Amino acid sequence: MAEETDILVAGAGPVGLALALALTRRGVAVRVLEKREALSAASRASTFHPPTLDALAELGVLAPLLPGGVRVDRILWRQVETGAATTLDLGMLAAETGHPFRWHREQQDVTPALLAALPPGCVRFRAGVTGLAQDEAGVTLHAADGSTHRARYAVGCDGASGTLRGLAGIGVEGSDYAHRVLRILTPRDLRKVVPGLDGLGYLYDATGSCSLLRMPEVWRLIFRIPPEMTEAEAMEPAHVRGRIGRFLPGHQNLEIAGQDVYGVKRAMATSYCAGRVLLAGDAAHLTNTRGGMNMNAGIHDAMTLAATLGKVLEGGPDRLLQDWAAARLRVVRDALLPRSEGRVAADPAAEVARMAALTPDQALVWAREASMLDMARVGAPG
Template sequence: MTPVLVAGAGPVGLTAALALARRGVAVTVLEAGDALAAESRASTFHPPSLEMLAGLGVLDELMERGRISRTFQYRERRGGVIAELDLSLLSGDTPYPFRVQCEQGRLTPLLLAHLLEAGGEVRFGARVHDVLTHAGGVQVTTEDGVPYRGGWLVGADGAGSAVRRCAGLKFDGLTYPERFLVASTRTDVAALLPGIADVNYVFDPDEWLVLLRTPDHWRVLFPTPAGTPDADELARLPDRLRGVADTGWDVAHASLYRVHQRVADRFRTGRVLLAGDAAHVNNPLGGMGMNSGIHDAVLMADALAGVLAGGPESEVDAVAAARRDVALTYVGRATHANWERMRDPGLYHAELRALAADPGAARRHLLRSSMIASLRDVA
């Protein structure tokens, strides 16, 4: 019997597995796909995540592949910069007072390589079909009928989590009225909009947007009405992009998706834990989804390693409860507030300008937006 099974080989599942392996725990990851997922929605790594990845020995390689971003901007769609915030104000709070812009698809191969070197195991094509729990552990049966037995199971298998479904856990919340359309472009947005930061929240009462830079592309996020055909929305993307800057845009990829704000009613039931999107989903404004999942993974793995070394299971209960509190109190509220702010920007211009002019207030804001506060306060 493997001490810990992990469902899902995304950034959260592989982080949990590597954190366990680094603590000497045997771990097997069950991944539904035949290979690591190529889709990369998340692309921002906040300072606490960088600290955790440094502790796992993968940060240097990630930074070689990513782009360091020290500032971000709030902008007007038809104006200029409302406020620019500088993460160097956090230099006394973290050794990494910046964001790293890098698609999650560049992190997962690094995690996988380090996990295999540390003795971990990954089984691809192993989609979870059923989970049976008992006092001594769990049995996971995959769709092809293969049973896997473990002492514990970490469900990191995404928003449609089979682990959560099998555990009978609720996933209450809301679905946003609009879809999000994300386009990756090879067009040099910095040349079109001089002075733009790598990460930009662009306010407008009619059509707000987000512009952010990754190593190879700029990404543009637009809100898009519900109920219209995807093909129609993709067809009008060139006109929407010309509304940002009047030029021909070189679009590498574009996709539409629905956005939800949901949290599982528990993050632990028996020997099953939930982490990342399996436990909580939120809108992407602020870049907190993947980051909070990485925090789940590391903290839950540490607690599990402690239990397997003879510690009390109450440590796992405490971490699971704390991570659910973070999902509700910090991540959910912050990302929903970001959505409301983008839709009604006029109320916040003066507030943001005052924030940028006050280093103390700006630092307190950055502690929250960088997710440092979410870890400190719960701890």
């Protein structure tokens, strides 16, 4: 006998849990099926943008989390050889968001708060989706724990592997990026090393760049490494120290608390909807890790989808879901993918001058786009 609910969600990551909570707040009955034994503790996205913070506040989970993260009000661009620098104050966004700043905290610190806000028993662990059947009235999912579940709609938020996406027959277009990323962690407060640094900085020289991100306990230094370099070569002390010294002259021997190399992928589902199955988050799109935009876009998927499902469950036409799916696919293809990949600078050393030359209106446009304010609510019902 199938256990019945209104909406089934595959995956208890930040997107699946945000979707479940947004639906629950609307009085919709939800069950989340998660293949793991517990929430993931892997280090993943750590940047939360203004509209995502607005969403977490709307869900009632942000306030107690904020003190444990890092608020970033200003972004720095600095040219290493000359010391030329410029900053952009995200406070210019105050008219459009209740949170005109970036916030750095590991996503695995946020998912427990989402889980705790859900009704007891809403999330079923060790119950990854193994089978799918759908008809004109609803969806039936079979889970790894032997249970069967029935709902009007099911949403795949089960990550890049996309089990539910595959069962629904939705294809994926994707590839690996040529470059990989070397991430170095240091407990040294880099604000004492780099003048004008708040919590996020981009350093440039004639040949490349380094990103600096302040986290609650460490700073992250992010470097691209070329495709021909092996992971072992990238992790060699001489290479690591050389990279640090190139962008932080005189500080190549700063304390290192950890380091790793990871690849990045590009993928987009060919559709976000197949019958009564919908997709959100990594199951629908995967991008460069730049700015944590992919995770943020997934939470935007969840919030706009919850609003759309709410309308449909109240008697609105199913067409609203097709409209949502088409709109979110467009925003990924036309904005998220190109924006997260970034503009390839022909002259990295000129990036500081380019940012410094922005007019106030141009700076506001840049800040809105970099903060995802222009894409967060695309697909929400009118």
